[in-house]
Amino acid sequence: xxxxxxxxxxxxxxxxxxxxxxxxxxxxxxxxxxxxxxxxxxxxxxxxxxxxxxxxxxxxxxxxxxxxxxxxxxxxxxxxxxxxxxxxxxxxxxxxxxxxxxxxxxxxxxxxxxxxxxxxxxxxxxxxxxxxxxxxxxxxxxxxxxxxxxxxxxxxxxxxxxxxxxxxxxxxxxxxxxxxxxxxxxxxxxxxxxxxxxxxxxxxxxxxxxxxxxxxxxxxxxxxxxxxxxxxxxxxxxxxxxxxxxxxxxxxxxxxxxxxxxxxxxxxxxxxxxxxxxxxxxxxxxxxxxxxxxxxxxxxxxxxxxxxxxxxxxxxxxxxxxxxxxxxxxxxxxxxxxxxxxxxxxxxxxxxxxxxxxxxxxxxxxxxxxxxxxxxxx
Amino acid sequence: xxxxxxxxxxxxxxxxxxxxxxxxxxxxxxxxxxxxxxxxxxxxxxxxxxxxxxxxxxxxxxxxxxxxxxxxxxxxxxxxxxxxxxxxxxxxxxxxxxxxxxxxxxxxxxxxxxxxxxxxxxxxxxxxxxxxxxxxxxxxxxxxxxxxxxxxxxxxxxxxxxxxxxxxxxxxxxxxxxxxxxxxxxxxxxxxxxxxxxxxxxxxxxxxxxxxxxxxxxxxxxxxxxxxxxxxxxxxxxxxxxxxxxxxxxxxxxxxxxxxxxxxxxxxxxxxxxxxxxxxxxxxxxxxxxxxxxxxxxxxxxxxxxxxxxxxxxxxxxxxxxxxxxxxxxxxxxxxxxxxxxxxxxxxxxxxxxxxxxxxxxxxxxxxxxxxxxxxxxxxxxxxxxxxxxxxxxxxxxxxxxxxxxxxxxxxxxxxxxxxxxxxxxxxxxxxxxxxxxxxxxxxxxxxxxxxxxxxxxxxxxxxxxxxxxxxxxxxxxxxxxxxxxxxxxxxxxxxxxxxxxxxxx
Numbered sequence: 001x002x003x004x005x006x007x008x009x010x011x012x013x014x015x016x017x018x019x020x021x022x023x024x025x026x027x028x029x030x031x032x033x034x035x036x037x038x039x040x041x042x043x044x045x046x047x048x049x050x051x052x053x054x055x056x057x058x059x060x061x062x063x064x065x066x067x068x069x070x071x072x073x074x075x076x077x078x079x080x081x082x083x084x085x086x087x088x089x090x091x092x093x094x095x096x097x098x099x100x101x102x103x104x105x106x107x108x109x110x111x112x113x114x115x116x117x118x119x120x121x122x123x124x125x126x127x128x129x130x131x132x133x134x135x136x137x138x139x140x141x142x143x144x145x146x147x148x149x150x151x152x153x154x155x156x157x158x159x160x161x162x163x164x165x166x167x168x169x170x171x172x173x174x175x176x177x178x179x180x181x182x183x184x185x186x187x188x189x190x191x192x193x194x195x196x197x198x199x200x201x202x203x204x205x206x207x208x209x210x211x212x213x214x215x216x217x218x219x220x221x222x223x224x225x226x227x228x229x230x231x232x233x234x235x236x237x238x239x240x241x242x243x244x245x246x247x248x249x250x251x252x253x254x255x256x257x258x259x260x261x262x263x264x265x266x267x268x269x270x271x272x273x274x275x276x277x278x279x280x281x282x283x284x285x286x287x288x289x290x291x292x293x294x295x296x297x298x299x300x301x302x303x304x305x306x307x308x309x310x311x312x313x314x315x316x317x318x319x320x321x322x323x324x325x326x327x328x329x330x331x332x333x334x335x336x337x338x339x340x341x342x343x344x345x346x347x348x349x350x351x352x353x354x355x356x357x358x359x360x361x362x363x364x365x366x367x368x369x370x371x372x373x374x375x376x377x378x
Numbered sequence: 379x380x381x382x383x384x385x386x387x388x389x390x391x392x393x394x395x396x397x398x399x400x401x402x403x404x405x406x407x408x409x410x411x412x413x414x415x416x417x418x419x420x421x422x423x424x425x426x427x428x429x430x431x432x433x434x435x436x437x438x439x440x441x442x443x444x445x446x447x448x449x450x451x452x453x454x455x456x457x458x459x460x461x462x463x464x465x466x467x468x469x470x471x472x473x474x475x476x477x478x479x480x481x482x483x484x485x486x487x488x489x490x491x492x493x494x495x496x497x498x499x500x501x502x503x504x505x506x507x508x509x510x511x512x513x514x515x516x517x518x519x520x521x522x523x524x525x526x527x528x529x530x531x532x533x534x535x536x537x538x539x540x541x542x543x544x545x546x547x548x549x550x551x552x553x554x555x556x557x558x559x560x561x562x563x564x565x566x567x568x569x570x571x572x573x574x575x576x577x578x579x580x581x582x583x584x585x586x587x588x589x590x591x592x593x594x595x596x597x598x599x600x601x602x603x604x605x606x607x608x609x610x611x612x613x614x615x616x617x618x619x620x621x622x623x624x625x626x627x628x629x630x631x632x633x634x635x636x637x638x639x640x641x642x643x644x645x646x647x648x649x650x651x652x653x654x655x656x657x658x659x660x661x662x663x664x665x666x667x668x669x670x671x672x673x674x675x676x677x678x679x680x681x682x683x684x685x686x687x688x689x690x691x692x693x694x695x696x697x698x699x700x701x702x703x704x705x706x707x708x709x710x711x712x713x714x715x716x717x718x719x720x721x722x723x724x725x726x727x728x729x730x731x732x733x734x735x736x737x738x739x740x741x742x743x744x745x746x747x748x749x750x751x752x753x754x755x756x757x758x759x760x761x762x763x764x765x766x767x768x769x770x771x772x773x774x775x776x777x778x779x780x781x782x783x784x785x786x787x788x789x790x791x792x793x794x795x796x797x798x799x800x801x802x803x804x805x806x807x808x809x810x811x812x813x814x815x816x817x818x819x820x821x822x823x824x825x826x827x828x829x830x831x832x833x834x835x836x837x838x839x840x841x842x843x844x845x846x847x848x849x850x851x852x853x854x855x856x857x858x859x860x861x862x863x864x865x866x867x868x869x870x871x872x873x874x875x876x877x878x879x880x881x882x883x884x
Binding site: 216219220223227229231254257270272286299300317 | 503511512518525537542545754756852853856859860863
């Protein structure tokens with residue numbers, strides 16, 4: 001049987017990885033061939049047990065609806081989940097996700113997508129007033145936790161995740177990404193070390209519009225998990241990436257922190273640096289660490305984090321994983337290896353290695369790339 | 379009834395003198411606080427019955443002529459009728475009293491810290507070298523809001539919208555546990571104050587008030603309010619960085635402190651604000667706290683008296699229902715909860731309580747942390763764990779189980795020479811620690827032992843940094859509550875469940 005959920009006897013799913021991301025700040029769309037080429041250069045950073053992509057801007061016709069991508073182990077799981085969806089959502093359209101048999105991907109779950117919005121008179125309204133986003137988050141967690149053989153792997157608006165067990169270039173062929181167009185792409189090549197491949201465990205990990213591809217093992221996972229559980233997040237997948245996504249969801253969506261500050265939580269400056277700042281900033285960052293110390297991601301990571309307004313790439317606070325960024329016109333590229341960027345953009349305007357803990361923040365509309373230094377004056 | 383002229387209780391130890399080595403300098407006579415030694419005209423004589431094996435005499439014998447040995451005279455061995463039980467019966471039948479002693483229990487209960495192993499990084503995530511990379515131990519104690527309240531200023535920069543509640547800043551996650559002036563000497567308190575100031579941590583006055591000499595150390599002092607309210611006045615409450623309400627103590631849950639009148643000299647009388655020579659007996663409960671809502675009133679009375687500028691800590695002993703109790707304390711408004719396990723120390727406590735009441739700090743701590751997280755209020759208060767933290771390893775494990783910081787009491791006294799003889803209640807401490815006899819107190823030099831305390835905490839902090847580095851994290855907050863980095867050995871399923879950790883290998 002195919003594994004779409006982590007049923008392995010492991011408390012945590014650990015993996016090394018390769019990653020890359022491409023964003024066009026003017027929202028000019030490109031198809032998936034560049035990102036595929038980019039990640040295929042990083043072939044050796046994975047071991048064929050997981051590859052995936054996130055694309056933004058691919059569902060312009062349904063931009064106001066939540067696009068659920070769901071994988072099923074069997075058809076009875078499908079009918080159970082669909083009953084839940086029908087009771088709680090208005091379904092605008094549903095269809096199988098187009099896939100294309102390649103010689104490399106033999107087995108795969110049944111992949112289906114739904115363009116939906118929560119009903120205004122859904123049953124849970126009797127008990128509480130949840131916003132649509134909150135309700136979608138709860139629904140995703142509910143399905144992933146309680147419905148055996150079903151797993152929601154994408155739930156944002158006008159974006160989608162495409163992932164599975166295999167090398168990313170094969171996964172790209174499987175979903176035929178050349179035929180999909182978007183203005184922002186991220187990709188991931190996975191090297192799990194303690195669990196055989198499982199479909200749900202491939203990256204990107206997504207929740208609403210957030211998508212995360214991640215390379216690293218968070219050494220602070222234990223406390224990050226317990227911290228999130230205090231806010232009722234259920235870490236069903238037991239992966240670091242899931243923890244990062246939920247932390248960002250908590251900080252940005254629920255606690256309304258500006259993105260730059262939320263990122264400071266993930267890779268906070270050392271006190272020796274904070275102590276030298278002017279009093280206002282010192283007070284702010286000290287408070288940030290006091291309150292969100294349990295959300296600090298300690299240990300090696302490089303992440304590329306996509307959201308509806310742009311993309312962020314960053315490293316841990318002492319840069320224990322590789323990350324390179326480059327710009328070329330209105331394109332920004334990030335990748336684990338410079339060679340991956342050069343493969344699709346041989347002579348960029350600018351190419352650099354972002355400093356430890358200092359995020360590269362790219363936003364749409366105007367060309368707007370910050371190092372954190374620019375934002376917080378560190 | 380006729381009085382029996384002999385006692386069944388034989389000397390526990392023998393103080394043996396090698397008269398060939400002895401040069402009759404009489405230092406032993408001078409050093410022994412117990413009166414064991416006397417001069418017999420041509421040689422030193424020893425009254426073995428007075429020896430408590432405190433180690434002072436042989437440490438200071440210049441010729442190495444003294445050895446203290448356990449009295450080899452045996453009681454018939456009997457696993458059921460152990461020696462201690464038989465001797466207690468004799469003692470109590472001779473005196474009719476409660477058996478009292480100092481320090482923590484001497485019973486051999488399971489020490490859970492010794493059954494917990496730590497994790498380290500290999501390959502998939504790198505360890506971090508603490509000799510070459512920053513390794514942060516700074517810890518803040520106090521209430522943390524659940525979220526940061528930020529706004530954006532005119533320049534688009536994020537700014538803090540509301541002030542943080544008051545915090546105690548510790549440069550390393552240790553505090554000195556509460557030991558009152560009275561139970562220990564002023565010099566012992568001064569040694570801790572000097573060390574606390576140099577280390578950037580805090581000491582705790584205990585329930586005996588604050589001596590004038592310690593007032594300048596206010597930034598490194600937590601002042602305590604216990605049921606006896608000794609030495610409590612407005613300036614006292616405002617003289618430290620925090621105020622602690624003492625409800626209970628690990629060594630003696632459910633009962634108050636007891637300082638005999640003989641120890642109440644002029645200085646202690648002034649500090650405690652009680653007449654010279656009167657017994658200082660703290661009531662078992664606070665007589666204004668008979669319920670959780672009463673505690674809330676006292677917490678807020680203290681906050682009012684200190685203008686809400688100081689965190690309020692509540693100290694409780696670890697007892698069976700500790701998780702629910704601490705949850706109540708947090709909801710009552712405490713900013714810090716200090717939990718003292720059953721192996722914690724004391725200046726004096728009845729053995730019946732010390733040896734049989736309370737629960738291990740490891741289990742209490744794990745349950746409290748879990749409970750507060752379940753209720754979504756773990757951020758509302760910091761937790762200090764105490765009750766015989768014997769090493770940096772114990773501290774690391776306590777922090778990974780969920781403590782924000784640990785308190786050390788006995789270990790700090792051991793630094794000052796304490797050999798854990800357990801006779802603190804007698805006031806004869808040869809080391810000048812748990813005594814008020816001026817000739818004994820003055821031998822404890824606060825600067826010498828302040829430096830040794832500094833050394834110990836520095837060394838333990840370096841050891842914690844080594845462990846953090848091996849675990850691949852560079853900040854103590856990434857260890858705090860991270861039980862995933864702990865595994866149990868030789869523990870039952872029930873014990874593992876109570877600790878919230880997995881067995882090694884899983």
